[in-house]
Amino acid sequence: MGRRKNLSEDELLDRALHVFRRDGFARTSADVLVRETGASRYNLYSSYASKDGLFAAALDRYNNEIIEARFGPLEQPDADIETVLALFDFYGAAGSGAVAGIGCLLCNSAVEFGAQNQPDAVQQYFDRLSGAFRNALENAQAKSQLSKDLDVGVLSDSLCANVLGLFVLIRAKADPERIQNAATQARNHLNSLRH
Amino acid sequence: MGRRKNLSEDELLDRALHVFRRDGFARTSADVLVRETGASRYNLYSSYASKDGLFAAALDRYNNEIIEARFGPLEQPDADIETVLALFDFYGAAGSGAVAGIGCLLCNSAVEFGAQNQPDAVQQYFDRLSGAFRNALENAQAKSQLSKDLDVGVLSDSLCANVLGLFVLIRAKADPERIQNAATQARNHLNSLRH
């Protein structure tokens, strides 16, 4: 009973997530959160206790939605080298898409926080990316798409770094052709390792 | 004549550069600059007009010292595939070196600023890295270390992204073994392209 909130917790989180992703944590003020989400201060502070709390929730949501959508397929039992190729195809085009100048919230946070007050989500993110690649590559070995002699641990860490490099270029709105080139070469490399 | 400054412009810039590199621009306050450099406020503001001015000078110095030291060799006429391999060897070990948790000031700035108020130095940085790789790879082609059929434009953009990915991992103090693996695979890849 009583007055209704002007914005659901979910909508608020979605919009705040976008602001954090665009501006980073430190550069996002409570004022612009209120202005750009359309939520009231009361709504913001009663739904999430603080700016930190809202940010933590945003990292969580980002993981469960964006990272899940992109890397979830690589974690499936049917993932293989084609799944990996598709991922690089996707990010190769991102330089001229909606996230150009925005990037990946988790990669951005990894760099913003560095070693100080780093959210746990950052190392988990590296582990998840590497693990997703590893799963797909091991499946590829099982399917004989890749040689069993290949060190998939080394290769999956390397693909993790490759993707992070793409995220930096996308975030900084680098020349889309450069981004496309970087992704193309990653695909070429993977294809060259094929049986 | 008159009292002497307690710190030369050069020393001040060096120490400020280190703080910016560790904490980023937005998270670095004038107070900690004064405290950690040992310079007086007067010194800081008379030598460099503002925090922005000091940061711009720091980017410049970083370019002329650190980037020059690491990528300068790739820009030489005698650079070749060995020079590139040495670079990845160097950064592969950085996960357990002094810059673990610190990273590259320019990569950090690329991510911190994103598309908004991005210093010119950021795109110049991408151009320089790609160009340095390109020079070394073209030399390698001339020396017949690499096939003339190879698209060195694509490969150099990809190596640029690879290095940026390493910088993210180094910045976030990722597992040193993961960093080493990523660099090792880049080296393996380059070696596999050799004649």
Place this chain on the structure above:
DNA sequence: CCTTTTTCAGAATGATTATTCTGAAATATA
């Protein structure tokens, strides 16, 4: 030593920050 110039330490300033408070508005229930 005295004067002039320069720099120092730290206080002052005014803007911006995150968060809390306040009285009015909205709405659910009785």
Place this chain on the structure above:
DNA sequence: TATATTTCAGAATAATCATTCTGAAAAAGG
């Protein structure tokens, strides 16, 4: 409709920010 509850808009608060100001300290030149 009347009352109780919840939320709203925006003012208030206290901290921190970048930058400027101030009077004293230092040092160079005469």
